[in-house]
Amino acid sequence: IPGIPEYTATEVARHDDPNRGIWMTYKDAVYDVTEFITAHPGGDRIMMAAGGGLEPFWEVFEIHQNAKVFEQLELYRIGNLAKEGRKEYTPDPNNPFANDPLRHPAIIPSSKRPFNGEPPSDLLIEKFSTPQQLFYVRNHLPVPDIDPNNYSLEVTFEDDDEGTVEFSLKDLKKFRKSSVTATLQCAGNRRSEMNEYKTVKGLSWKQSAIGNATFTGVKLRDVLMFVGFKESDPSYKGKHVQFEGLDIDPFTSEQYGASIPLVKALDPEGDVLLAWEMNGEPLTRDHGFPVRVVVPGFVGARNVKWLGRITISDEESQSHWQQNDYKGFSPEVTLETADYSKQAPIQEYPVQSAVCVPVNGSTISSKDEEITVKGYAWSGGGRGIFRVDVSLDGGKTWFEALLKQEKRTFNRNWAWTIWHVTLPIPKNHNGELDIVCKAVDSAYNVQPNTFHGHWNFRGVLANAWSHSQVKIE
Ligand code: MTE
Ligand code: MO
Numbered sequence: 001i002p003g004i005p006e007y008t009a010t011e012v013a014r015h016d017d018p019n020r021g022i023w024m025t026y027k028d029a030v031y032d033v034t035e036f037i038t039a040h041p042g043g044d045r046i047m048m049a050a051g052g053g054l055e056p057f058w059e060v061f062e063i064h065q066n067a068k069v070f071e072q073l074e075l076y077r078i079g080n081l082a083k084e085g086r087k088e089y090t091p092d093p094n095n096p097f098a099n100d101p102l103r104h105p106a107i108i109p110s111s112k113r114p115f116n117g118e119p120p121s122d123l124l125i126e127k128f129s130t131p132q133q134l135f136y137v138r139n140h141l142p143v144p145d146i147d148p149n150n151y152s153l154e155v156t157f158e159d160d161d162e163g164t165v166e167f168s169l170k171d172l173k174k175f176r177k178s179s180v181t182a183t184l185q186c187a188g189n190r191r192s193e194m195n196e197y198k199t200v201k202g203l204s205w206k207q208s209a210i211g212n213a214t215f216t217g218v219k220l221r222d223v224l225m226f227v228g229f230k231e232s233d234p235s236y237k238g239k240h241v242q243f244e245g246l247d248i249d250p251f252t253s254e255q256y257g258a259s260i261p262l263v264k265a266l267d268p269e270g271d272v273l274l275a276w277e278m279n280g281e282p283l284t285r286d287h288g289f290p291v292r293v294v295v296p297g298f299v300g301a302r303n304v305k306w307l308g309r310i311t312i313s314d315e316e317s318q319s320h321w322q323q324n325d326y327k328g329f330s331p332e333v334t335l336e337t338a339d340y341s342k343q344a345p346i347q348e349y350p351v352q353s354a355v356c357v358p359v360n361g362s363t364i365s366s367k368d369e370e371i372t373v374k375g376y377a378w379s380g381g382g383r384g385i386f387r388v389d390v391s392l393d394g395g396k397t398w399f400e401a402l403l404k405q406e407k408r409t410f411n412r413n414w415a416w417t418i419w420h421v422t423l424p425i426p427k428n429h430n431g432e433l434d435i436v437c438k439a440v441d442s443a444y445n446v447q448p449n450t451f452h453g454h455w456n457f458r459g460v461l462a463n464a465w466s467h468s469q470v471k472i473e
Helices: 009-014 034-039 043-049 055-060 067-074 083-087 169-173 191-197 220-226 234-238 262-266
Strands: 021-026 029-032 077-081 108-111 116-118 152-157 164-168 178-185 210-219 240-248 255-261 273-278 292-294 307-313 352-357 370-378 385-391 402-404 417-424 432-441 466-472
Touching: 009 021, 021 034, 021 043, 029 034, 029 067, 043 055, 164 169, 169 210, 169 273, 178 273, 178 292, 210 220, 210 370, 220 262, 220 273, 220 307, 234 262, 240 262, 255 262, 352 385, 352 432, 352 466, 370 385, 370 432, 370 466, 385 402, 385 417
Parallel strands: 152 307
Antiparallel strands: 021 029, 029 077, 108 116, 152 164, 178 210, 210 273, 240 255, 240 307, 273 292, 352 370, 370 417, 385 432, 402 417, 432 466
């Protein structure tokens, strides 16, 4: 609608509580929904979009996506979103993070500079594909602002004199397109639970530093073959593919980096992708625009965003994040005694699962006869999920959950499993349920019962049985 006021995204973001007014956007429209929310039961859920966009909510709660809601919403329209709404920050030389993008208000930050955040867990498992705006964000550095027209990816063989091949975004898009649905999980997912057992060092992730999406791009294998890689070369097996991000530490000038074994990159069934799309949309800046690596079945840290350079080398990446971070240690090892050079980097993640609904600490009615429990399960290395067991009594008795999963061929199960089960509430509860889940992967690997014996000072690989304590009132 022309001729009505324009508001910037920052201005909208300020309106996130009833006192200042609750504003939301959908596409180009700005709505003041303060009254709508107070008048509508269930409006509290939509509060998670206060000060931000409604798009990911319509993706998650498809039921609401009907003409009627749009019609109603139109009554609350107060203006248009300014065209440059998403890019209004002016870089501030004294604050390297000033040019970071705005995040969806439903994302709960665990740190702001650099930005890290995760969605509420009950929202996370509503859909098999996680909307990009609700996908956890894990940044170590300021988000680079890359002009796609000037973007170039360098590919180098360390022991080859022929030097470097450069690809523009257009060049990459000339390759055969490939898609893969894969789950990314940060090595620190569920760290806060390990921290409750005994203090660890790291960002306090709850259980939503994980997400599942369909990525589209070109297979890294196709690019490596194109630049002349010869599979028949017997030396390739011990080599590594190093990735360098275009994000730069403003103080040390170090760039983010990680590596994977070359065999994974060359495996036609390894499905490693240089991706520019996530769920059919261009990557957002937070998720690596214009191009990121997707290494299905590997821990999040190897999925390098804002990819600038690929190097084939005899060595692993020498970056901090490959050498001195993202490694597991024995429980007795401390920050002071840790010798990172003696531990292997986390690559494939072990089996994981978590209870997402009901949310830990919530209350259910004593009139309820049944309870529906929902969550996710995932394992690294393409190992699928065979089974998820759920208990309402802290693990004394168990029930099998119903699984929603994308069945793929052997050891190519890159996507997570969403599960649910509806169970009668036991009569002999003491006003409380200790809901537990644990998953079994396709190698029959299981999760440890507790963090005892599994604890490590960095709080990575937190995959003990997941508990959700619920009150009955
Ligand atoms: N790539 C770059 N260039 N810089 C980063 O900070 N973080 C890594 C990885 N790739 C990171 C990166 C980590 S630790 C994780 S868990 C994933 O990206 C997170 O991806 P996401 O933010 O898209 O969820
Ligand atoms: Mo991570």
